[in-house]
Amino acid sequence: MSKVKKQQGVWFSGILSDKRGSRLIAYLGVITALNVVENAYFSFSLGVTQFSLTIFMSVLTGILIGPLFGFASCMVGDFLGYFIGTGSANNWTPWLGLATALMALFGGLIFNGLNWQGKRAWVVKLSLIALVTFLICTVAINTTALYLLWYRKTFSTWWLFLLNRLFLQGQILNSIANYVLLFLILPALAKVKILKIKL
Numbered sequence: 001m002s003k004v005k006k007q008q009g010v011w012f013s014g015i016l017s018d019k020r021g022s023r024l025i026a027y028l029g030v031i032t033a034l035n036v037v038e039n040a041y042f043s044f045s046l047g048v049t050q051f052s053l054t055i056f057m058s059v060l061t062g063i064l065i066g067p068l069f070g071f072a073s074c075m076v077g078d079f080l081g082y083f084i085g086t087g088s089a090n091n092w093t094p095w096l097g098l099a100t101a102l103m104a105l106f107g108g109l110i111f112n113g114l115n116w117q118g119k120r121a122w123v124v125k126l127s128l129i130a131l132v133t134f135l136i137c138t139v140a141i142n143t144t145a146l147y148l149l150w151y152r153k154t155f156s157t158w159w160l161f162l163l164n165r166l167f168l169q170g171q172i173l174n175s176i177a178n179y180v181l182l183f184l185i186l187p188a189l190a191k192v193k194i195l196k197i198k199l
Contacts (some may be wrong), residue, residue, distance in 0.1 A: 010113040013066040015196045031065055032073040039081020039100075049170030054078075055138075055178035056185075058100050059129055062107030063186070064195065070104030087088065095145035097136040104133050122199040130179040138168075138175055 016024060035057055043052035057077075062070035078097040110129045111122075120123075139162065147161045155161040166172040190197040 010065055011068050013064055013108065015067075015194070015197070016065055016069065028073060028133065031069075032076050035061060035074055035077025036084065037079040038094070038181035039078050040085035048168065048169070049173055051174050051177065054100055055103060055133065055176065056181045057198065058103035058187075059107035059133060059178075059182055060186075062109070063111045063197065065108070066112060067105040067108030070108045071101045073103040074104040085185060093145060094150060095149075096142060099145070102117075103132060103133045103137050103179070104142070106136070108188055109195045122190075123183070126179075126182055130182075134175055134179075138171065172196055 001003070014122070016027060025185065038053050038057045043050060043054075058070075058074045061077075067071065069087050073095050078100045079092060082092045082097075102115065107129050110132065111125050114125055114128075116125065117175050143165055146165070147155065147158050151161050186197065187199065189195055190199045
């Protein structure tokens, strides 16, 4: 495999490699629309815990259409989804959109970029994606943004807010549910030839 093709495989997914013009735009439009719908409508509260499919959709987007298009799709999906879901973009923050987009970036880079061989290499790659996205996106970016924007006066330290958010508000349960869903759904999606997911 040439160096150029290998780099294209890292930054652009297999499903988009043979698409040009209107077909490429159509694929990107469908994925972005799914992200908009997920952000607007697929969240619910169970007690104090807010559940959504954002982590699942963002990582899957990166795997399906690559890290660059995935980043853009999730950023647009987060903004438009927030606008549609709330009826206003006034309280939308780019930091939370950035965390969502970075999940797609890391998902696409790690899954498509690491050329690991072996029967269960995909399990290791998904585990690495879960670790990286949880620490960087959920803990570092989302928690810090929420703390600085809205919770600094309520909690004396960032660490107290982190513990509250993860365990009392149940964000850890939402994260685990999303990552488990990825492990369950990805093998089934890999059987759909048109998606070109290589496990």
